[in-house]
Amino acid sequence: MNEILKEFEHYVQTQQYDNADSLIESLLQNSVIINLERREALTFLYRIGYVYPETTLKLCNQRNDIPRPFKDTLRMASGDTPSLRLYSHADTLVSIKTALMRHKPWLAKIFVYRFYRQYGLQPISLVKYNKLTIGNNHKKLKKIKNNQTVSIIVTTYNSAKFVENCIDSLLNQTANNIEVIVVDDASTDNTVEIIKKYPTIKLIELNKNNGTYYARNVGISQSSGQFVTFQDSDDWSHPERVSIQLQDLLQNSNTVANFSNFFRVEEKTGLPSCRQNYPLLRLNISSMMIRRDKLEEIGGFDDRYRIESDKRLLNALLLKYGKSSISYIKLPLAVGLLRNRSLTTAKDSGFNKYGYSPLRDLV
Known part of the structure; x- marks a missing residue:
């Protein structure tokens, strides 16, 4: 530095x-x-x-x-709309954002298609009414046979507005042998009623709100898969996410866990965004897929804390198994919702305008 x-x-x-x-x-x-x-x-x-x-x-x-794409995001953050330029790979998200800001949804659709194709992924149409809409697509892709079960653990708390998109994306995975477990952390809205509409999902209802990491540990204890992965209730996974991360672990016996990338969509505007402005494609810390035996060895999440325990778990894995044991799949395999009431943005647990959180600094 x-x-x-x-x-x-x-x-x-x-x-x-x-x-x-x-x-x-x-x-x-x-x-x-x-x-x-x-x-x-x-x-x-x-x-x-x-x-x-x-x-x-x-x-x-x-x-x-x-980089010109970075300067374009600075112009956007300053209230200007930059010229429309065609960028490649991760910076295609800047082109998509510019197209939507210029009210050219047809062009944004083309860019989204091109974005996924550049990464060798099946293209998904996320554009609707001049916005990126998580869960807009219900395209069915061919299932890939996998003998190993992957347990996907989702924790919810007052997630009624967006949990259906999350669950639909998991049930639409190309991996065919999955177990979806939703642990509701004592919601006070109708989240549980929505989840009950899905008969294949295992629902666990907690009577007291103890935080995401406590709920994840409960989900882990009730799961049966040889591999375990996670998804936030306001995220949407590309249909190939689970199968790609699983194949990485199956092909690399020394790999303990892996992570993939994602980008976020601002809830109000429907534009690809991130707190840091640039780059828009970032590491998805919640995407971790890990071998069950290694997760049990490490002891799961430190649920004494309500924030940052996913990073603590990653650090524990690095300390115990070394950097070479962690794989980073640099593909855009998920889309997150950037909203004002999340742990990352909330006043008591999130970052301020300077990118600093006194609470997170303490832990």
Whole structure:
């Protein structure tokens, strides 16, 4: 980490936000950004881009080696609509977002099709009414025979608005031998009634709300699969997610667990978005698929905490089995819902405008 980023993070973590603002503003008056190595410059600019999009764009213009898609996301965050450009792979999401902002849903549909094709995945039409709509597609794909059972554990809490999309995506997986377990963490809406409409799903109702990780551990204890994976109740999985992650584990006996990528869709606007602005395609920490015996060895999730225990579990796996035991499948195998009331965005558990959470820093 370069020194200027260290200084910025120090001000943020000690909540000296005026000093952080002054530091960034001072960069416009000197050549610090110009003199940084490209990798260091990008790391810094990506970090501050969602805090100060307009200032960051000005800093980007001091160099000629900054990715154009990143600058487009800064323009979007500043309230502008950039020119429509055709990007590739992960940056296709920037093209999709621009097309929707310019009210060209037909073009966004083409870009979505191209996006999945570039990754060798079956294309899914997610565009509806000039928005990306999770669960819009119900395309049935050919099932792939797998002898091993995969247990998929979903935890719910007042998830009535979006849980059907989540479950439908799991029941539409190409993997044919799956067990879907939904653990409801004492919802007060009609989530449970919705789940009961699915006769093949195993529903576990908790009487007290103890948090996602406690509920996941309950689901693990009641599952039977040789492999276990997870999905948040406001996420949607591509039909090939489970089969691709399973094949990775079957083909690599030394791999203990794997993760895949996803992008998020903002609930209100229907646009691909992320808290950090860029890149839009990111690691999906909730997508972990793990061998049951290794999960039992590690002891499951640390459910003393309501946040960040998925990262704790990953760190425990790395410590016990080493970096080579974890595989990262860089394919867009899920779509998440970016909403105001999630653990990531809620005032008491989420990040503030500076990308800092005092509560998460404590744990």
